[in-house]
Amino acid sequence: GDSVTQMEGPVTLSEEAFLTINCTYTATGYPSLFWYVQYPGEGLQLLLKATKADDKGSNKGFEATYRKETTSFHLEKGSVQVSDSAVYFCALSRGGTSYGKLTFGQGTILTVHP
Amino acid sequence: KAGVTQTPRYLIKTRGQQVTLSCSPISGHRSVSWYQQTPGQGLQFLFEYFSETQRNKGNFPGRFSGRQFSNSRSEMNVSTLELGDSALYLCASSLSGASNQPQHFGDGTRLSIL
Numbered sequence: 001g002d003s004v005t006q007m008e009g010p011v012t013l014s015e016e017a018f019l020t021i022n023c024t025y026t027a028t029g030y031p032s033l034f035w036y037v038q039y040p041g042e043g044l045q046l047l048l049k050a051t052k053a054d055d056k057g058s059n060k061g062f063e064a065t066y067r068k069e070t071t072s073f074h075l076e077k078g079s080v081q082v083s084d085s086a087v088y089f090c091a092l093s094r095g096g097t098s099y100g101k102l103t104f105g106q107g108t109i110l111t112v113h114p
Numbered sequence: 115k116a117g118v119t120q121t122p123r124y125l126i127k128t129r130g131q132q133v134t135l136s137c138s139p140i141s142g143h144r145s146v147s148w149y150q151q152t153p154g155q156g157l158q159f160l161f162e163y164f165s166e167t168q169r170n171k172g173n174f175p176g177r178f179s180g181r182q183f184s185n186s187r188s189e190m191n192v193s194t195l196e197l198g199d200s201a202l203y204l205c206a207s208s209l210s211g212a213s214n215q216p217q218h219f220g221d222g223t224r225l226s227i228l
Contacts, residue, residue, distance in 0.1 A: 032214045043118075043204055043219035051214040089157065093213040099169040100147040100162030100211035107156060 002027040002098075004090050006105035013112050019077040021108045023064075023090035026071065031092040033057075033066055033073040034102070038087045047075075047088070080112045116141065118220035120205050126226045132193040135223045139186050139207030146188040147217060148180060151202040160203075163188055164211050192225075200227045 007022040025031065032051040036044040048057030050066035050073065057064050062077045073090060090105040119138040127133050139146050148160040159172040163182035180190045186207075192199055202224050206217035 034216060036219075041221070043120075043221045044206075046216045046218065049214075049216055095213040097170070098213065099164065100145050100206075100208065100217070101159045101170050101172070102147070102149075102157075102206075102217060103159070104157040 002031070002092060002094060002103045004092055004103055004105035006088075006090050006108050009107070010109035010111060013080055013110070015082055015112055015114050016079045017112075019075070019080045019084075019110070021075040021088055021090075021110070023073045023075065023105060024071050025073065025090075025092050027092055027094050027103075029094055029096070030068075031094045033064070034091045034093065035062070035064055035073070035075050036089045036091060036104075038089065038107075040086075044089065080110075082112050082114055085110055085112045118205055118207050118218055120203075120220035120223050122223060123221065124224045124226075126228060127195050128228050129195055129197060131195050132191065133195060133225060135190045135192075135203055135205075135225075137188045137190070137205030137207075137220060139188070139205075140218055143207035143209055143218070144186050145208045145211030145215075146182060146186065147206045147208075147211070148188070148190050149204045149206065150174075151204055151222070152200075157204070160190070162211055169211065195227050197227050199225065201225060 035047040048059045050057040053068035091102045147162040162170040202222045208215040
Protein backbone atom coordinates (compact mmCIF):
# COMPACT_ATOMS: atom_id res chain seq x y z
CA GLY A 1 0.00 0.00 0.00
CA ASP A 2 0.87 3.67 0.00
CA SER A 3 3.38 4.93 2.52
CA VAL A 4 5.37 8.06 3.38
CA THR A 5 8.64 8.06 5.28
CA GLN A 6 10.06 11.19 6.88
CA MET A 7 13.44 11.70 8.45
CA GLU A 8 13.65 10.99 12.13
CA GLY A 9 13.29 13.95 14.43
CA PRO A 10 13.39 16.01 16.39
CA VAL A 11 15.40 18.56 14.46
CA THR A 12 16.94 21.42 16.42
CA LEU A 13 18.42 24.43 14.62
CA SER A 14 19.62 27.91 15.36
CA GLU A 15 17.82 30.86 13.83
CA GLU A 16 18.90 31.57 10.22
CA ALA A 17 20.19 28.01 9.70
CA PHE A 18 19.36 25.97 6.60
CA LEU A 19 16.60 23.42 6.94
CA THR A 20 16.09 20.12 5.15
CA ILE A 21 13.47 17.56 6.11
CA ASN A 22 13.65 14.43 3.98
CA CYS A 23 10.51 12.73 2.69
CA THR A 24 10.23 9.67 0.47
CA TYR A 25 7.10 7.89 -0.65
CA THR A 26 5.78 4.63 -2.03
CA ALA A 27 2.65 4.71 -4.13
CA THR A 28 1.27 3.38 -7.38
CA GLY A 29 0.54 5.78 -10.17
CA TYR A 30 1.20 9.49 -9.90
CA PRO A 31 0.26 10.82 -6.47
CA SER A 32 0.01 14.44 -5.47
CA LEU A 33 2.39 15.43 -2.67
CA PHE A 34 1.90 17.87 0.17
CA TRP A 35 3.66 19.36 3.16
CA TYR A 36 1.54 20.33 6.14
CA VAL A 37 2.56 22.11 9.34
CA GLN A 38 0.97 21.75 12.75
CA TYR A 39 1.43 24.26 15.56
CA PRO A 40 0.65 23.30 19.17
CA GLY A 41 -3.06 22.96 19.85
CA GLU A 42 -4.01 23.47 16.22
CA GLY A 43 -4.96 21.47 13.19
CA LEU A 44 -2.81 21.05 10.10
CA GLN A 45 -2.10 23.92 7.74
CA LEU A 46 -1.17 23.37 4.13
CA LEU A 47 2.37 24.60 3.54
CA LEU A 48 2.88 23.66 -0.12
CA LYS A 49 1.95 21.10 -2.73
CA ALA A 50 3.08 19.57 -6.01
CA THR A 51 0.84 17.55 -8.27
CA LYS A 52 3.20 16.18 -10.93
CA ALA A 53 6.80 15.20 -11.44
CA ASP A 54 9.36 18.04 -11.38
CA ASP A 55 6.81 20.49 -9.95
CA LYS A 56 8.23 22.75 -7.27
CA GLY A 57 5.93 23.87 -4.50
CA SER A 58 6.85 26.97 -2.52
CA ASN A 59 5.37 29.11 0.23
CA LYS A 60 6.72 31.40 2.99
CA GLY A 61 10.32 30.61 2.01
CA PHE A 62 9.79 26.84 2.08
CA GLU A 63 10.32 24.79 -1.08
CA ALA A 64 9.98 21.17 -2.16
CA THR A 65 10.43 19.51 -5.56
CA TYR A 66 8.53 16.43 -6.69
CA ARG A 67 11.22 13.94 -7.77
CA LYS A 68 9.64 10.88 -9.31
CA GLU A 69 12.95 9.18 -10.10
CA THR A 70 13.90 9.16 -6.41
CA THR A 71 10.29 9.14 -5.10
CA SER A 72 11.14 12.07 -2.88
CA PHE A 73 9.69 15.43 -1.83
CA HIS A 74 12.23 16.98 0.53
CA LEU A 75 11.32 20.20 2.34
CA GLU A 76 13.90 23.01 2.42
CA LYS A 77 14.17 26.52 3.77
CA GLY A 78 17.20 28.73 3.46
CA SER A 79 16.92 30.58 6.76
CA VAL A 80 14.63 29.37 9.53
CA GLN A 81 13.02 31.56 12.18
CA VAL A 82 11.91 30.81 15.73
CA SER A 83 8.33 31.06 14.48
CA ASP A 84 8.95 28.03 12.20
CA SER A 85 9.08 25.77 15.26
CA ALA A 86 6.30 23.22 14.68
CA VAL A 87 5.63 19.67 13.51
CA TYR A 88 5.94 19.10 9.76
CA PHE A 89 4.10 16.34 7.91
CA CYS A 90 4.72 15.05 4.41
CA ALA A 91 1.65 13.50 2.77
CA LEU A 92 0.49 11.96 -0.49
CA SER A 93 -2.88 11.69 -2.16
CA ARG A 94 -3.50 9.13 -4.86
CA GLY A 95 -6.17 9.33 -7.51
CA GLY A 96 -8.61 6.70 -8.66
CA THR A 97 -10.99 5.53 -5.94
CA SER A 98 -8.81 6.84 -3.12
CA TYR A 99 -11.10 9.82 -2.62
CA GLY A 100 -10.27 12.30 0.08
CA LYS A 101 -7.51 10.18 1.59
CA LEU A 102 -4.16 11.62 2.62
CA THR A 103 -1.42 9.23 3.68
CA PHE A 104 0.92 10.93 6.12
CA GLY A 105 4.47 10.47 7.27
CA GLN A 106 5.11 10.25 10.99
CA GLY A 107 5.89 13.94 11.34
CA THR A 108 9.12 15.77 12.13
CA ILE A 109 9.37 18.07 15.13
CA LEU A 110 11.37 21.21 14.37
CA THR A 111 12.66 23.47 17.13
CA VAL A 112 14.44 26.70 16.22
CA HIS A 113 16.44 28.52 18.92
CA PRO A 114 17.22 32.27 18.83
CA LYS B 115 -13.92 33.02 4.26
CA ALA B 116 -14.54 30.92 7.35
CA GLY B 117 -12.35 27.87 7.79
CA VAL B 118 -13.29 24.36 8.84
CA THR B 119 -15.08 24.38 12.18
CA GLN B 120 -15.08 21.43 14.53
CA THR B 121 -17.14 21.15 17.68
CA PRO B 122 -16.64 20.55 20.47
CA ARG B 123 -12.94 21.24 20.97
CA TYR B 124 -12.64 18.95 23.97
CA LEU B 125 -14.59 15.95 25.17
CA ILE B 126 -14.18 13.66 28.14
CA LYS B 127 -16.02 10.34 28.10
CA THR B 128 -15.86 7.02 29.90
CA ARG B 129 -15.43 3.56 28.44
CA GLY B 130 -18.54 2.12 26.88
CA GLN B 131 -20.14 5.46 26.10
CA GLN B 132 -20.67 6.84 22.63
CA VAL B 133 -19.74 10.23 21.21
CA THR B 134 -20.64 12.42 18.24
CA LEU B 135 -18.25 14.95 16.74
CA SER B 136 -19.30 17.66 14.33
CA CYS B 137 -17.56 19.30 11.38
CA SER B 138 -18.62 22.26 9.24
CA PRO B 139 -16.56 22.47 6.03
CA ILE B 140 -15.47 25.58 4.17
CA SER B 141 -18.36 27.03 2.22
CA GLY B 142 -18.52 25.41 -1.22
CA HIS B 143 -16.49 22.38 -0.21
CA ARG B 144 -18.40 19.16 -0.69
CA SER B 145 -15.82 16.58 0.38
CA VAL B 146 -15.22 15.97 4.07
CA SER B 147 -12.54 13.61 5.41
CA TRP B 148 -11.91 12.51 8.98
CA TYR B 149 -8.59 11.54 10.57
CA GLN B 150 -7.46 10.20 13.92
CA GLN B 151 -4.19 11.53 15.33
CA THR B 152 -2.39 9.71 18.15
CA PRO B 153 1.23 9.81 19.35
CA GLY B 154 1.69 6.12 18.60
CA GLN B 155 -0.05 5.73 15.24
CA GLY B 156 0.25 9.24 13.88
CA LEU B 157 -2.39 10.51 11.45
CA GLN B 158 -4.72 7.84 10.13
CA PHE B 159 -7.56 8.22 7.63
CA LEU B 160 -10.99 7.25 8.90
CA PHE B 161 -13.40 7.98 6.02
CA GLU B 162 -14.50 10.47 3.40
CA TYR B 163 -17.94 11.75 2.47
CA PHE B 164 -19.17 13.52 -0.64
CA SER B 165 -22.78 14.41 -1.44
CA GLU B 166 -23.97 12.51 1.63
CA THR B 167 -22.23 9.30 0.47
CA GLN B 168 -19.26 7.57 2.01
CA ARG B 169 -16.84 7.03 -0.86
CA ASN B 170 -13.77 5.86 0.98
CA LYS B 171 -13.02 4.20 4.29
CA GLY B 172 -9.88 3.51 6.27
CA ASN B 173 -9.04 0.50 8.35
CA PHE B 174 -11.06 1.17 11.50
CA PRO B 175 -13.64 -0.99 13.25
CA GLY B 176 -17.35 -0.55 12.65
CA ARG B 177 -17.67 1.36 15.94
CA PHE B 178 -16.46 4.35 13.94
CA SER B 179 -19.13 5.73 11.65
CA GLY B 180 -20.06 8.97 10.04
CA ARG B 181 -22.57 10.78 7.94
CA GLN B 182 -22.89 13.90 5.85
CA PHE B 183 -25.84 16.19 5.50
CA SER B 184 -27.16 17.98 2.44
CA ASN B 185 -25.35 21.19 3.46
CA SER B 186 -22.05 19.20 3.51
CA ARG B 187 -21.73 19.33 7.28
CA SER B 188 -20.52 16.04 8.67
CA GLU B 189 -20.68 14.14 11.91
CA MET B 190 -18.58 11.30 13.19
CA ASN B 191 -19.80 8.83 15.77
CA VAL B 192 -17.82 6.44 17.92
CA SER B 193 -19.77 3.84 19.88
CA THR B 194 -18.69 1.67 22.80
CA LEU B 195 -15.68 3.85 23.51
CA GLU B 196 -12.39 2.22 24.43
CA LEU B 197 -9.36 3.72 26.15
CA GLY B 198 -7.47 3.48 22.86
CA ASP B 199 -9.93 5.85 21.20
CA SER B 200 -8.36 8.75 23.08
CA ALA B 201 -7.02 10.95 20.30
CA LEU B 202 -7.27 14.17 18.39
CA TYR B 203 -9.92 13.80 15.68
CA LEU B 204 -9.38 16.06 12.70
CA CYS B 205 -11.81 16.95 9.99
CA ALA B 206 -10.71 18.27 6.61
CA SER B 207 -12.60 19.59 3.62
CA SER B 208 -11.87 20.07 -0.07
CA LEU B 209 -13.87 21.00 -3.13
CA SER B 210 -14.45 17.49 -4.42
CA GLY B 211 -11.93 15.12 -2.80
CA ALA B 212 -9.81 14.85 -5.94
CA SER B 213 -6.21 13.88 -5.29
CA ASN B 214 -4.73 17.15 -6.53
CA GLN B 215 -6.85 19.31 -4.25
CA PRO B 216 -5.40 20.32 -0.90
CA GLN B 217 -7.43 19.51 2.17
CA HIS B 218 -8.13 22.21 4.71
CA PHE B 219 -8.16 21.12 8.33
CA GLY B 220 -10.07 22.20 11.39
CA ASP B 221 -8.42 22.52 14.79
CA GLY B 222 -9.75 19.14 15.86
CA THR B 223 -11.70 17.63 18.73
CA ARG B 224 -9.59 16.29 21.57
CA LEU B 225 -11.33 13.16 22.91
CA SER B 226 -10.20 11.73 26.22
CA ILE B 227 -11.52 8.41 27.49
CA LEU B 228 -11.38 7.73 31.22
